[in-house]
Amino acid sequence: MLDPARTIAELRALHGLTGDRHGAQRVAFTPSWNAARAFLLQKLADLPVTVETDPAGNLWATLPGESEQELWIGGHLDSVPNGGWLDGCLNVFAGLEVLRRIQGESAGRPPVTVRLVDWADEEGRFGHSLYGSSAVSGHLDPERAGVLTDRSGVTLRGALRGAGIDLDCASAAQAQRRKAGAYIELHIEQGPVLERLGLPLGAVLGTCGALRHLITVTGRAAHAGSTPMDARQDALLVLGRLSGEIYAVAERHGGVCTIGSVRTAPGIPTSVVETCEFTLDQRHLDPAGLAALWQDARASLTRFCEEGGCSFTVAELFRIEPVPFHPDLIDAGEQAILEVTRAAHRLPSGPLHDAAQVARAGVPAVMLFVQSLGGLSHNAAEDTRTEDLELAVRALDRLAERVMTWMGTRQAHGAADGETARRGR
Structure with a gap:
């Protein structure tokens, strides 16, 4: 029973x-x-x-x-x-x-x-x-x-x-x-x-299909007290701009985007962030929509890195249609x-x-x-x-x-x- x-x-x-x-x-x-x-x-x-x-x-x-x-x-x-x-x-x-x-x-x-x-x-x-x-x-x-x-x-x-x-x-x-x-x-x-x-x-x-990437943004470490704000190559600034932009990306294409894990280096209070490593998880019911989410997010990431004097690398962690x-x-x-x-x-x-x-x-x-x-x-x-x-x-x-x-x-x-x-x- x-x-x-x-x-x-x-x-x-x-x-x-x-x-x-x-x-x-x-x-x-x-x-x-x-x-x-x-x-x-x-x-x-x-x-x-x-x-x-x-x-x-x-x-x-x-x-x-x-x-x-x-x-x-x-x-x-x-x-x-x-x-x-x-x-x-x-x-x-x-x-x-x-x-x-x-x-x-x-x-x-x-x-x-x-x-x-x-x-x-x-x-x-x-x-x-x-x-x-x-x-x-x-x-x-x-x-x-x-x-x-x-x-x-x-x-x-x-x-x-x-x-x-x-x-x-x-x-x-x-x-x-x-x-x-x-x-x-x-x-x-x-x-x-x-x-x-x-x-x-x-x-x-x-x-939904899911696409998950590990993204590493590289800038330049510099002293937090002596480096003017307009002279910084701050890897964390790129993440800050992208974290807001992914909401607009999701609104444009449907689906969802999430930055769920973040690590920075050197990771001390007195240094501008040189490297920022984070995950980007994206999901959509439609394969074309899922591809569009990533293409749009990557284009935004490229733009923010160029504006901030940084570079980035990407590793795919997981993919399922x-x-x-x-x-x-x-x-x-x-x-x-x-x-x-x-x-x-x-x-x-x-x-x-x-x-x-x-x-x-x-x-x-x-x-x-x-x-x-x-x-x-x-x-x-x-x-x-x-x-x-x-x-x-x-x-x-x-x-x-x-x-x-x-x-x-x-x-x-x-x-x-x-x-x-x-x-x-």
């Missing part, structure tokens, strides 16, 4: 174990993240599932079914530093509750094989979002990813080595896709749309929502999610969103009403049932088509 209250209790227990007064601290490949996985494994021990960790570090729990075709229910336990109590882990523990219900009502043998997956480093501790699902989808470049560092200077390769994972072998995780039939994921919205509409749940159309979800599964998501509440809304996702990487690999996928109070996420104040969380677990469960039926119908049609083709030869 499905018990959404149990999911909420487990989420609160997890936060008590891996959070503090500043928020969630389940940063990937840290002791707190390991503790979160141990907590999940403890819960999985009560189910007749096999548990494995793939070469990229993703955790899989498999409940065998009558068919080897697989329904994946996915999420991620990792968080940003000082994050919210629901981001990512709601997906995992709601999926766990659905897995329990399916196992209990099918005498341990559902019509298809059901797999719960906890993706590794969805949040992008090293600037590469969706690391684990990228490995499974075939979109991980180990050479490029290996040199990425977190804000403390730890490399992705080094962190993985400490967790017993060889980055050069991570792409072998693609073997997990061999029998994948569909993927579903529940997530908090992380935005204000559903709250503004007064709706608890929404079916997700797809994810806009990803639409499967129309049949979007319909199924909307119907699942209508089974548990009065209305549904379809909306795109600005944030990235592992579902996008799964869909890129050709696996039919869809997501459900549950309302976020104040639209807040990546923030200790992140929250969702208890009653909405319970509805979300129920909707995910209804979606799982609908998708399993859809998979069976699709497989039957495929077999019938194959038999017709054989008879025609």
